Ligand code: HPA
């Protein structure tokens with residue numbers, strides 16, 4: 361099964377580019393940019409990655425991002441992730457970035473987006489990996505700050521397909537961002553939101569109602585609300601589930617307790633994703649393997665995860681068809 365998973369074409373829909381900063385690159389960039397970091401070696405950084413919940417992770421994750429300064433840094437970060445995609449047979453990826461993490465440090469929005477986007481263009485040309493870019497608002501900040509960020513994105517509408525909502529879910533409900541999400545929709549952007557990760561099923565419901573989202577990031581708490589479950593099944597609303605993230609942040613104590621396979625078998629449009637792979641112990645292959653080890657799955661179910669992700673992606677029907685054909689060819693080889 362391991363070899364089948366390695367070779368399986370994969371589509372990633374929930375990946376924070378800042379969460380792909382490996383300790384080795386963190387050290388290299390800290391040196392290059394003369395930024396102080398509170399670690400003496402990449403090994404020490406690895407050892408610091410012990411989390412009790414989402415917030416304990418976020419504190420370390422925002423600190424790590426301090427080493428990202430120049431457009432080249434954002435290019436290097438993204439390119440390193442795309443090379444990992446190639447290794448894991450990821451054929452399409454939709455990437456989140458958190459502009460406010462950088463603009464708060466006086467790094468310009470243009471620097472961030474241009475560096476990331478140049479790497480995505482190079483990956484399309486050289487690695488045959490297609491992509492889209494999703495800008496997330498940090499929900500612990502104000503809606504006013506999100507509006508300011510949306511304004512900055514307007515010069516880059518050609519590069520950004522959607523807006524999302526991440527950071528601390530508890531205490532920052534979807535209703536806080538109703539107006540800015542409506543403005544994003546008006547501007548022609550799609551919307552997604554982290555909901556039902558640490559927060560209740562109600563946040564999933566409210567994100568659908570108030571924020572007009574077309575897929576749910578995480579969403580695993582939907583299991584607590586049977587009416588919501590039936591609605592998600594009927595509407596084929598995709599869930600971008602991140603198994604290693606959920607066990608690292610103790611949303612589930614053990615992979616054996618994770619509900620992703622149950623959700624898949626109930627008929628939800630479930631996808632598997634890596635979230636912040638440098639912090640949570642693995643990229644796409646590692647997430648697939650961890651789930652399949654804890655919950656034996658058929659090849660048909662594993663391939664269904666890719667078909668679901670193709671269906672849930674923000675690409676044209678023509679591009680979906682191309683990815684579907686690549687995946688079907690794997691099935692028949
Ligand atoms: O899993 C996450 N949840 C919320 N915010 C995040 N920012 C990076 N990863 C996450």
Ligand SMILES: [Zn+2]
Nearest residue numbers: 376526554635
């Ligand atoms: Zn996430």
